[in-house]
Amino acid sequence: MISFKNDYSEGALPVIMEALLKTNLEQTVGYGEDEYTVKGIEAIKKAIDFEDCYVRLLVGGTQTNLLTISHFLRPYEAVIAADTGHISVHEAGAIEATGHKVLELKTDGQGKIDVEMIRKTYELHKDDFHMVKPKMVYISNPTELGTLYTKKELVEISNYCKEVGMYLYLDGARLASALASEKNDIVLSEYPKYCDAFYIGGTKCGLLFGEALVITNKKLSEGFFCSTKQKGATLAKGRLLGIQFAELFQGDRYYQVGKHANEMASMLKKGVLEAGYKLKADSYTNQQFFIFPNEKIEKLGQKYRYEFWEKIDDKSSAIRFVTSWATREEDVKEFIEDLKTL
Numbered sequence: 001m002i003s004f005k006n007d008y009s010e011g012a013l014p015v016i017m018e019a020l021l022k023t024n025l026e027q028t029v030g031y032g033e034d035e036y037t038v039k040g041i042e043a044i045k046k047a048i049d050f051e052d053c054y055v056r057l058l059v060g061g062t063q064t065n066l067l068t069i070s071h072f073l074r075p076y077e078a079v080i081a082a083d084t085g086h087i088s089v090h091e092a093g094a095i096e097a098t099g100h101k102v103l104e105l106k107t108d109g110q111g112k113i114d115v116e117m118i119r120k121t122y123e124l125h126k127d128d129f130h131m132v133k134p135k136m137v138y139i140s141n142p143t144e145l146g147t148l149y150t151k152k153e154l155v156e157i158s159n160y161c162k163e164v165g166m167y168l169y170l171d172g173a174r175l176a177s178a179l180a181s182e183k184n185d186i187v188l189s190e191y192p193k194y195c196d197a198f199y200i201g202g203t204k205c206g207l208l209f210g211e212a213l214v215i216t217n218k219k220l221s222e223g224f225f226c227s228t229k230q231k232g233a234t235l236a237k238g239r240l241l242g243i244q245f246a247e248l249f250q251g252d253r254y255y256q257v258g259k260h261a262n263e264m265a266s267m268l269k270k271g272v273l274e275a276g277y278k279l280k281a282d283s284y285t286n287q288q289f290f291i292f293p294n295e296k297i298e299k300l301g302q303k304y305r306y307e308f309w310e311k312i313d314d315k316s317s318a319i320r321f322v323t324s325w326a327t328r329e330e331d332v333k334e335f336i337e338d339l340k341t342l
Contacts, residue, residue: 002331003305004268006204007174007261007286007324012244013206019247020208020240030236032057037242043249044200044212050192054221056213056228057241061173062091063233064199064211069136070098071227072167072197072220077135079169080121082107084144086171101132109281111143115156122164137161140171141178141186146283148178151186158194167217170198176205176258177285192216206257206325207244257325261286264323264332271336280309280318288321299342304335 003009011017028034041055058064065087069079078101081088087095088104095102103125105117118137125131137157141149149157161168170191178184191198196217202210215221228234235241248254265286269279272290280289289309292300293316300306307320323332 001305002303002335004321004323004327004335005305005307007322008204010324010326012208013248013253013257013325015250015253016207016244016247019243023239023243026239028239030238031234032238032242034239034242036239036246040212040242040245040249043246044214047188047249047254048192048214049189050214050216052216052218053192054215054218054224056215056224057238057245058199058211058213058228058233059209059235059241060203061086061171061199061201061211062094063231064213065091065138065171066094066098067224067227067231067233068169068197068199068213068215069095069100069138070231071224072169073100073135075099076132078103078125078132079136079138080105080113080118080134080166081138082111082113082143084111085138086140086144086173087138089144102138103132103134109145111145111147111281112149112153113137113139113157114153115160118157118160122166126164134166136167136169138169138171140173142174142181142283142285142287144287145281145289146285146287147281148181148183148284149186151190154186154194161196167196167220168194170195172199173201173211174204174258174286175201176254177261177287178258180255180258180262181284182262183284196220200254202244202248204324205254206248208240210241210244212245258286260325261323261327264327264329265321267329267332268321268323268335271332272339275336275339277339280312286323288323289318290321291316291318296339296342300335300338303338 083104197215200212309318
C-alpha cells in the first residue's frame with residue numbers, strides 16, 4: 001500500500017535518526033534539563049528571532065493544546081475555535097475534560113474564523129454571568145482544511161484579542177507547510193509579535209515526535225512546568241526532544257520539510273484537476289481534499305491509503321490526501337496514472 005493518509009506515518013528525517021543514534025549511550029539529566037534541550041530551545045529562539053519567551057518541548061499536539069489551554073484559563077473561562085478546529089473535532093473532548101468549554105464557530109468549509117465572528121461570540125457572552133467567559137481564541141495555521149491565515153487576518157485577530165483582553169493561541173502542527181506555501185505572507189519571526197502562545201509542530205514535520213510550545217506572554221508561563229508534571233507530560237528522557245529540535249532547526253531544514261511536502265501535494269492537486277475532478281477545499285499546503293465517485297474511491301483504496309472526509313452526495317465523497325517530507329515523487333506520479341486508468 002502507498003499511504004497518503006497522514007504526514008506522520010514514517011519515522012523521522014534521516015539526520016534526526018542519526019543524531020539520536022550518535023547520542024544514544026550518553027548519560028544526561030532528565031526532564032528537559034539536559035544540554036541538548038538547551039540547544040534545541042536556543043535554536044528555536046534564534047529561528048523565531050525572539051529571545052524573551054518561554055519554550056517547552058512536549059510530545060504531541062493534543063497534549064500541547066490540552067496543557068496550554070487548561071493552564072492559561074480559569075475554570076469559568078472558554079476558548080473560541082473553528083468548528084473544524086483540531087480541539088473541536090479530533091481530540092476526544094480533551095479540552096472539555098479539563099473543564100473548559102470550546103465555543104465553536106461555523107466556517108462554511110474554509111476552516112478559518114475572522115474578527116467579526118469572534119466579536120459576535122465575545123459580545124454575546126461577556127456581560128452574562130450565567131455564561132462562560134471567552135478568554136482565548138484558538139486558530140491553526142494551516143487550518144484543518146489546508147487553508148491559510150494571511151498576515152492581515154492574523155493581525156486583525158491579534159489586535160481584537162488585545163483590545164478585549166483575550167489570549168491568542170496558534171496551533172502550528174503543520175507550520176512548516178504554512179511557511180513554505182506559495183500563498184503564505186507570514187514569516188516565522190512574526191508569530192511571536194501577534195500570538196500570546198503558539199507551537200511549532202515537529203511530529204508532522206519530520207520528527208519522531210515533538211512539539212515546541214512558545215509562550216511569548218510571559219505571565220502565562222508561570223508554573224507551566226508544574227502543569228506539565230501534573231498532567232503526565234514531562235518526558236523523563238527529555239533529551240530525545242532536544243536533540244530532534246536542535247537538528248530540525250539547522251539552517252533552513254524546517255522550511256525545506258514543508259517545501260517538499262507542499263510540492264508533492266501540488267503535483268497531486270494538478271494531476272487530479274487535469275483528470276477532471278473537483279476539490280473540496282482549495283489548499284496550497286500539504287493537505288488536499290478531492291471529490292471522487294464512490295466507486296472510484298473504493299478502487300483506489302485497494303492500493304492507496306487516504307482519509308475519508310465527508311459524503312458529498314449519494315454518488316460521491318470527499319477524501320483527504322496528505323503528503324510529507326518522505327513522500328516520493330514516483331508514488332505521486334503512480335497515483336495520477338492510476339486515477340486516469342482505473
